[in-house]
Every structure is written in C-alpha cells, then in structure tokens.
Amino acid sequence: MDLVKEINRLKKEKNAVILAHYYQVAEIQDIADYVGDSLQLSQQAAETDADMIVFAGVHFMAETAKILSPDKIVVLPDLKAGCSLADSCPPDAFEKFTKAHPDHVVITYVNCSAEIKALSDIVCTSSNALKIVNSIPKETPIIFAPDKNLGKYIISQTGRDMLLWDGSCIVHEAFSIDKLIELHKKYPDHKIIAHPESETHILNTATYIGSTSGMINFVKQHPKEKFIVATEAGILHKMQQEMPNTELVPAPAKEDNTCACSECHFMKMNTLQKLYDCMLNESPQIDVPEKIRTRALLPIERMLELSK
Numbered sequence: 001m002d003l004v005k006e007i008n009r010l011k012k013e014k015n016a017v018i019l020a021h022y023y024q025v026a027e028i029q030d031i032a033d034y035v036g037d038s039l040q041l042s043q044q045a046a047e048t049d050a051d052m053i054v055f056a057g058v059h060f061m062a063e064t065a066k067i068l069s070p071d072k073i074v075v076l077p078d079l080k081a082g083c084s085l086a087d088s089c090p091p092d093a094f095e096k097f098t099k100a101h102p103d104h105v106v107i108t109y110v111n112c113s114a115e116i117k118a119l120s121d122i123v124c125t126s127s128n129a130l131k132i133v134n135s136i137p138k139e140t141p142i143i144f145a146p147d148k149n150l151g152k153y154i155i156s157q158t159g160r161d162m163l164l165w166d167g168s169c170i171v172h173e174a175f176s177i178d179k180l181i182e183l184h185k186k187y188p189d190h191k192i193i194a195h196p197e198s199e200t201h202i203l204n205t206a207t208y209i210g211s212t213s214g215m216i217n218f219v220k221q222h223p224k225e226k227f228i229v230a231t232e233a234g235i236l237h238k239m240q241q242e243m244p245n246t247e248l249v250p251a252p253a254k255e256d257n258t259c260a261c262s263e264c265h266f267m268k269m270n271t272l273q274k275l276y277d278c279m280l281n282e283s284p285q286i287d288v289p290e291k292i293r294t295r296a297l298l299p300i301e302r303m304l305e306l307s308k
C-alpha cells in the first residue's frame, strides 16, 4: 500500500489536518499540513477548521489541542508517546507544592499534563517563556514547573527569583559537555546553538539559545555560518530543508545514551503506518474530562493572548 497516497486520501475524506512537531521522523514532517514548535502547533490547533486533528507529536501536545478544540476529533498515532518532563510532575505532589506557596503565581511549561495545566495561572512554551515571566509584576513571586533547566535559564535572563519544580527532559539532559567540547575542537568554526531545556553547562557554550523554531530561524538568518545543534536530532531535517548548503552537526550525547545523537524515543514512537492507522480508525483519540479541560483552558488562553 502507498501510505503517503492513502494518508492524503483520508485527509480529504475526513477533513483532517496533520500537525507535526520538528522532532517527528522526516516522512511524517513531509506529509504534515503544518510543522512547527509547541506554540505554533497549539495556535494551529486553536484556529483550524478541520474536523479531525491528527497530532504527530507527544501526548501533552495532542491534549493541548483537545483542550483548545473540544468539538474536534484529536488523534495521536501512538498513545504511549509521552514525555519525561510531563511525567516528572505528578498532579497530587504539584498541588501540595502550589498550596504550600499560595502567594505565588504558577507558570507551567506546556510540557505537562492537563491536570497540571488546570493547577496553573498561565502556561508558556520555550518560545515565549521570557515574555510570559516578564508579564508578571516584579514583586509577585513565581512557581515555575516542570522544567528546572528552562527555569534556571529564565532566572539567568530575567533576574527573577522563581521556585523551580525538579523536572527535566531526558533528551536534553543527555548531551555530554566533554564530547561537545571535543566536537567543537574538531569543528572550531561551527557555532553552537541550543534549546533551553539543556543543562546550564551546555547553554553556556551556545551562541544562540531558543525554541525549535527560534533555532531554525537563527540558522536561516546566518547563511554563512555552520552549526552544532543541541536539541533533538529530528530538527535537522527541517533545518537542512530550509538551508541545504549549511553544514549542521548534531550535538553528541553521553556514552550510555542509546543513540549517538539525542533522539526522543517518545517522539519517534509515531510512524507513517501508525499515522495512517489512527486516521483510518479514528483511534486512539485524546479525551480530557470537561472539568479539567475548562480549568486548563484559561492558562493556555492567557498564553495565546500574550503571544499574539
């Protein structure tokens, strides 16, 4: 069976839109109607006229789409496509934490479950985190969760005193600083660019720090440069498509990592076959209990409003 042809046929038949994150495998990015970062994909999910949103990403992303578009069918190719950051923040423990600090504004990174969003005042992504934090009055204390690395980066940029949740992304924490320094000796003219989910010692080596779309834009704006790219390796597909003549090298992971470069095994659970199956069967679908959905919607809408 020609999967690409069949997926395109189902797309028309079911009035479906395929939204894919930059970390998806190349063939999924190539068939998607829209490829983007977490913020762009949630904006697309909020605005689409499609009846079905096929979310080629991970669970929290599809959940955010369902929160924003409750009347649409939202399918995820593999229900097990989760996220270590989202898993690092269980709702019961987080609720206790927020209750212990009732005077704090709760800002959560979008990489968390609907239950955590429902306990938040405002959501952010890596592309708008600084703007969202700066929108909170200076004297107001902040809880930031779940990513401690992004939290530390925001503190370094804003000088804000934030209480951080102890969560992290296994993919961005897999980068090896020793191997990165070695690699940079081999490619001394390459500039290092990094995602803020990376640890501080990696970020300290970077010329540019930003979200996946920010990193792609930076590469596009510097056509004469070469880059070592410290984020999930799937991004190289879009970067290379946009800039075919730019030399790109993925940042190296620690020895014990299963892959020489950093790949998110959750993102890579989605395949073209599973994408086709979920469209055909309209399953697995994402559902969010209405009580949680309405509470989670408000902090997401606040973020979208501030990101216009």
Ligand code: 13P
Binding pocket: 036, 037, 038, 039, 111, 125, 126, 127, 169, 195, 197, 210, 211, 212, 213
């Ligand atoms: P962005 O695409 O928003 O930069 O997020 C990266 C990420 O880790 C998504 O899981």
Ligand code: SF4
Binding pocket: 058, 082, 083, 084, 085, 086, 111, 169, 170, 171, 172, 197, 232, 264, 265, 266, 267
């Ligand atoms: Fe989660 Fe990290 Fe994978 Fe993004 S790359 S989905 S933060 S585990």
